[in-house]
Amino acid sequence: MSGHSTTNNTITVTLTSNGGVDGYIASEYCVSSDDIRHSVSTNTTAVTITGLSPGTTCDLTVVAVFTGLNSSVAHFSGLSVSESGPGPVGTLAAQSLSYTAISVTWNKPSQPAGVITQYSVYVTDHEGRCVQHVQLCTTLLYGYTATPDV
Structure with a gap:
């Protein structure tokens, strides 16, 4: 993972390599106070997780694919969307x-x-x-x- 960014309801993770990588398999698992979601992306160089509620925390698991072979698993934990202030009572x-x-x-x-x-x-x-x-x-x-x- 080369970096990640967050906006109001989105986490974007950019995946880069030192070369020779055919692609990545990324698995996300996100938890918020009102939702749990899981998805898998293949052949990707970036993962964008959208529609998240403030306070959502995501874990990302990434596997690099080299000529049909998978690398060891890399885990990235605690990616989160900041909580904003609540609306009026x-x-x-x-x-x-x-x-x-x-x-x-x-x-x-x-x-x-x-x-x-x-x-x-x-x-x-x-x-x-x-x-x-x-x-x-x-x-x-x-x-x-x-x-x-x-």
């Missing part, structure tokens, strides 16, 4: 519970762009100053009740 709602308390609820983003590991909630006063910052380290919780000391 859905159905954001706030309800006043009292003069100093508010309940905020939301749905997970329709485009999570990978695995969401936490939500951050910032409570600000009427002048926009942050009076409370909470990091919710779960993807199962879609709400928070704030009772800041204002």
Whole structure:
């Protein structure tokens, strides 16, 4: 393998030799939070894996073919597509519970762009100053009740 590049949803691996190679047999195995895929390419000098979700990790196995004989296997692990930030949360709602308390609820983003590991909630006063910052380290919780000391 001479190099690889990644874009938003594509991994491209370029295969080069020192000469005498008839071609390569490449086998890819990719895993993301919502998909597993496997495919084999023959007689190729480049492997392009498209349609990947952010956070997908791929392993590539390559065999060089010399006049009908296969070389030993080369493994390339951990090729990945970077995770981008998630889209906005859905159905954001706030309800006043009292003069100093508010309940905020939301749905997970329709485009999570990978695995969401936490939500951050910032409570600000009427002048926009942050009076409370909470990091919710779960993807199962879609709400928070704030009772800041204002």
